Amino acid sequence: MTTTAHAAVLHDQDAPFTFEDVTLDDIRPTEMLVKVAATGLCHTDLAVQHGDIPAPFPYVLGHEGAGVVEQVGDAVTGYAVGDKVAVSFASCGHCAKCVSGEEAYCRNFMALNFAGAREDGSSTITAADGSAVHGAFFGQSSFASHLIVEARNAVKLPEDADVEIAGPLGCGVQTGAGTVLNSLDVPAGASIIVSGTGAVGLSAIMGAKVAGATTIIAVDILPERLAFAEKLGATHTVNSKEEDAVARIHEITGGIGSDYAVDTTAVPAVVEMLAAATAFGAKIALVGVPKPGVTISLGSISGAGKSYIGAIEGDAVPQKFIPEMLALHAEGRFPFDQLITKYAFADIEQAIADTQSGAAVKAVLVMP
Numbered sequence: 001m002t003t004t005a006h007a008a009v010l011h012d013q014d015a016p017f018t019f020e021d022v023t024l025d026d027i028r029p030t031e032m033l034v035k036v037a038a039t040g041l042c043h044t045d046l047a048v049q050h051g052d053i054p055a056p057f058p059y060v061l062g063h064e065g066a067g068v069v070e071q072v073g074d075a076v077t078g079y080a081v082g083d084k085v086a087v088s089f090a091s092c093g094h095c096a097k098c099v100s101g102e103e104a105y106c107r108n109f110m111a112l113n114f115a116g117a118r119e120d121g122s123s124t125i126t127a128a129d130g131s132a133v134h135g136a137f138f139g140q141s142s143f144a145s146h147l148i149v150e151a152r153n154a155v156k157l158p159e160d161a162d163v164e165i166a167g168p169l170g171c172g173v174q175t176g177a178g179t180v181l182n183s184l185d186v187p188a189g190a191s192i193i194v195s196g197t198g199a200v201g202l203s204a205i206m207g208a209k210v211a212g213a214t215t216i217i218a219v220d221i222l223p224e225r226l227a228f229a230e231k232l233g234a235t236h237t238v239n240s241k242e243e244d245a246v247a248r249i250h251e252i253t254g255g256i257g258s259d260y261a262v263d264t265t266a267v268p269a270v271v272e273m274l275a276a277a278t279a280f281g282a283k284i285a286l287v288g289v290p291k292p293g294v295t296i297s298l299g300s301i302s303g304a305g306k307s308y309i310g311a312i313e314g315d316a317v318p319q320k321f322i323p324e325m326l327a328l329h330a331e332g333r334f335p336f337d338q339l340i341t342k343y344a345f346a347d348i349e350q351a352i353a354d355t356q357s358g359a360a361v362k363a364v365l366v367m368p
Helices: 043-049 109-114 163-170 172-183 198-211 222-234 245-251 269-275 318-330 345-357
Strands: 003-010 019-024 031-040 065-072 082-088 125-126 146-150 155-156 191-195 215-220 236-239 258-263 277-288 307-311 339-342 364-367
Touching: 003 146, 019 146, 019 345, 031 082, 031 163, 043 082, 043 339, 043 345, 065 146, 065 163, 082 146, 082 163, 155 215, 155 318, 163 172, 163 245, 163 318, 163 364, 172 198, 172 277, 172 318, 191 269, 198 215, 198 222, 215 222, 215 245, 222 236, 236 245, 245 269, 258 269, 269 277, 345 364
Parallel strands: 191 215, 191 258, 215 236, 258 277, 277 307, 339 364
Antiparallel strands: 003 019, 019 125, 031 065, 031 146, 031 364, 065 082, 082 155
16 A cells, blocks of 8 residues: 655755655565654765765655654564654665674665665655655655655664654664774773764764763864763863864873774864874774765874774664663663754754754754
8 A cells, every 4th residue: 555755855966855745655565664753864864965975866865764653564573553663774684794793784785775776676755746756765765754664674662762862873873872882892991082073973972981981082173062072971072173183182191092083074184183193003983974085195094003994883783772772861871862953844954054054963853
């Protein structure tokens, strides 16, 4: 049974989103139909909008959705109509990486999350006039009142979960916290630098506090964001616009440099700053979405004994990690809700503007 959904459709690079009624395909036996309660706005959505990530158009984006199950495919187990769910990135479940529990490195990751169609190439969305619309963005396309998702890529939430804030756990918050707790496996007592204090960076700072890191250094150029980082667990802040970040970090770490670092900016100068500010043998995780063609100097890598990790989705298994984050939140140890500013779905352009200006850390679009 097809479903009519109200969606924000992107028709071209750098175009605004337009609201349209679209038709969702019948769900397959392994899929579910979810009525979206709210969805996070992520920089990856904006990277597609502005051409930093190639994409087909027209496209329904959105990949931090959460809501309530309305239909369940015949082959789906463990879910029922009425269940609350968050939706995370898509993985195939049958490649070597998925079978070994490394879904974030699924061999089919790029096709499943960015190609705009199911794994078999079929469309999940059709325009009102019958023309094709690309969907299945990150296996969901949550900038819509309803979405189709493979059950394996959904996460069942507790009955008392707030679905209006749960969506960002599926990508941005998971990426930041997971990079620290999983990808880098930061031990208690370690030192870590986090460059960029957006939603991913601040989630990394919260993750570092959970890990027991004793020196957590936030680097940014916005004083209000640095103050927020301190509130969430940063032990030191560095305004790289006003002071020599490398010198200040070496001062903080007794001249040694930091053991670990996470970059969320994808700005080459910032990455090279981290290379200079970390200790011999340090581990540096890169999670930002770069502009096409940007490079860093090999001189910042070779001879430094440092490991660089291109971390994807915080190396998380969402069905395990999202419940863990919710449990930490319930204990008061992971206050990710403080990152969120809610907007009506109709105000998506304002949410984008506030995200780009820094007025909002993590914009969440709430469905009517």
